[in-house]
Amino acid sequence: MAMRLWIIRTAGIAALSVGLAVTAAQAGEHSLTVGSGEVSGVFYPEAGAVCRVVNKDRARHGLRCLVEPTAGSAANIAALKSGDQQLAIVQSKALAQAVAGSGPFAKAGPSSELRSLLSLHGEAVVVVLGANSKIKSLADLKGRRVNLGHPGSYQRAMAEALLQAEGLTAAQLGSALEMEPDKQVKSLCENQIDAAVFSGLHPMPEVQEALDECGASLLPLKDAAIEAFLKDNPAFSRLTIPADDYQGLKEKVPTIGLRAVLVTTDKLPAEDAYQVVKAVLENLGPLKAMHAQLGGLDKKTMTREGLAAPLHDGAKKYFTENGLP
Secondary structure (H helix, E strand, C coil): CHHHHHHHHHHHHHHHHHHHHHHHHHHHCEEEEEECCCCCCCHHHHHHHHHHHHHHCHHHHCEEEEEECCCCHHHHHHHHHHCCCCEEEEEHHHHHHHHHCCHHHCCCCCCCCEEEEEEEEEEEEEEEECCCCCCCCHHHHECCEEECCCCCCHHHHHHHHHHHHHCCCHHHECEEECCCHHHHHHHHHCCCCCEEEEEECCCCHHHHHHHHHHCCEECCCCCHHHHHHHHHCCCEEEEEECHHHCCCCCCCEEEEEEEEEEEEECCCCHHHHHHHHHHHHCCHHHHHCCCHHHCCCCHHHHCCCCCCCCECHHHHHHHHHCCCC
């Protein structure tokens, strides 16, 4: 009888201990909301992929990751600063402007509290050349007919960045045109322009059309001017157009562009930042399989390129422990 009572009491204590442990774990669990973008865009599923790998280890670190659709980078930066979001995906150029308090963030002033965790997909700019073009470098655009896109557009901003890299202005071109993207291909094929700038997620149907219809080519962007520009403009990154992105490309094409960056503020506890970075980088294979735009990610670029805000201490700790840049 005494032995039976001892067994019952021991089982009860064990059950109570388990219950207390579960309660303690639940008490320590907390949520992190990730600001993303429009549901139809890339930032939204990308944030979902990040949350999936973070939640995979939820029992270990106690973090519950939630995705919130938003209007994009500017809205995400505002929500980070107000505390409504703890994490967000932000375009690297917008991040650099917010940190500096320039461009659309001039009125708000510098946002010194923003911190980078790691970078994600890139959006590359390409210069598409007509079949008869003799252009071999960005410097050769001087005096040529080039479509830059409409003022205020993403295409135009990227085109002006390329000109800036080479020390050129639109006035130094033979013609600085403002065509719609869908009209550029016809103009290239009919030799009405020498080059056109395309920016965004690749592969782009217009670029493939130009390659197919009239033997257009892509200008490699890799010279001393580009390297100097990248050094002075950390929002921009080295990117590559893989040969298999477009039929007709014989080899990969070096270029530059902007990156999506996983951003937080200095208010996020270092341990939380550490665990988020650990979850992403140690589940990189599954993450890359979740969306086509994540397929080209690698640890080297994710921990070095496009980080236009200071690195969070938690991310820095993980990078240091694992020999990352």
